[in-house]
Amino acid sequence: MTAKAMLCRCEDVTLDEVMEALEAGHRDIESVKRYTGFGTGWCQGKQCVVACARILAKATGRAPELPITPRPPLHPVALGVLASLGDAEEG
Amino acid sequence: MAPRRILPTDLPPGSPLARRLAALGSSGRVTVEHDGSPVAAVEGEPLAVSLLAAGQLTLARSVKYHRPRGAMCLRGDCDGCLVRVDGVPNVMSCQTPARAGMVAQSQNAFPTAGIDVLRVTDWFFPRHLDHHHLLVQFGGALNRTMQVFARRMAGLGTLPDAIASFPRSESLDVDALVVGAGSSGVACANALARGGARVLLVDEREGPGGMRRDDPMDDRAYPGCDPAVTVRYGAGAVATYDDETLVIHEGRGVTVRARARVFATGARESVGVFSQSDVPGVFTARAFALALCHGVLAGERVALVGDGLFARSIAATLGDRVTHSPGAAVVEALGGRAVKGAKLREGGREWTVKCDALVVDGELGAAYELAGQAGASVLWSDGRQCFVPESDAEGATSREGVYVAGSLRWGRIDHDARARDGAAVGARALRDLRGEGR
């Protein structure tokens, strides 16, 4: 296996790629996300958003003020569960 | 050498973990199946822990490079433990209790997760394969080729064996919803219920205690819930919007309407970013500690790095069975299919340790996502080096009716302080519910 430092395990985004994004002029976390695709995988950034923010803080001297928008769902949900929400039993 | 189960008698008498394991007893032994082989499990323990105990470190392959993946966090924060269970793809095995006869299969690999020929992707792209960038930059034929390539190589699992039917959803109306049954969540729910509010307390785990469940040095009983609190375990809140929260309880959708929402979702552990940090056998200290609390030693030769609560508890429990480097940082994990060692650094000195489990107690990050979805303002904290929901002294956020409590807002504080904070936040939410001023 080749040595890679994974910043985002879910999408296989390496630390190298984030550094390249910085070199290409992307300084805010949202555009680094769009450039590399980090934080868009299975876990939706539970580990890598904060890791990337720390890297940005170190590299640019300024941490991002806001995280990327935390969108639902927190964990993946079966479409069948969402489809069943229409016909609820009142409790 | 491989992970294995330990007995209370393997531990020094009187150790808190020995007492916990003795209390677990030997009941509930069942058999599950993994890639055609029988695996001994304890009913109700996380399936990922059963697989770990059987030495199954590699459970899947990563989407792009087909690098080996295994459980890393054991608390639903990574992609490491996804398996196909009973014909359903992408099941987070660390969040799935083991049941007799369960059939688990590794996924996303050809032919198996152990020997995956698509792993050549990793060697073809020694630095990285930047598909987003490529797809944007090149038009025409290359783009189309890349699309086909990406589609063939990437993706998670394959469709389920059968069309499942889903149970009818449920909808609940309460005064207050508390998410997270750790020390602060329970204290908060109790304060609300004792003040007469109708409270629902949910937690994705199988019982209360939060991080205390995973601390092998903590064998004290968890404070009980007031009988007036409605409690649901195995119930994870996954989305929240307006005054509604979607909870998945044992595979069923539950929509909860609540005037007050309290998030006591704690902090996430990490191993940090270093070369090869994704190799199976690299665990967060909490994951390793969690497995220990189920009587599973996730490695025979353990390199432990960091000085957080879980690292200290592991060191205190296992003594000289682990090599503990509290002040070191990991430079690189060694090994291909499973971790074989680590290069560590401290104060200008670099050295290599051999291990079959690399356990790292890295930086914490507040689990802010649900509070953020609910509309609370979430900002970077220089002190904690992570994003944290803004809150006043009593846990109220910038969004009316949304509160945060416990480690989520303070970082790792001790149990009594978390409980006190939860009670104070509960009292505040109660006053707001009654329409009283501050």
Ligand code: FES
């Ligand atoms: S999500 Fe299950 S081990 Fe991380």
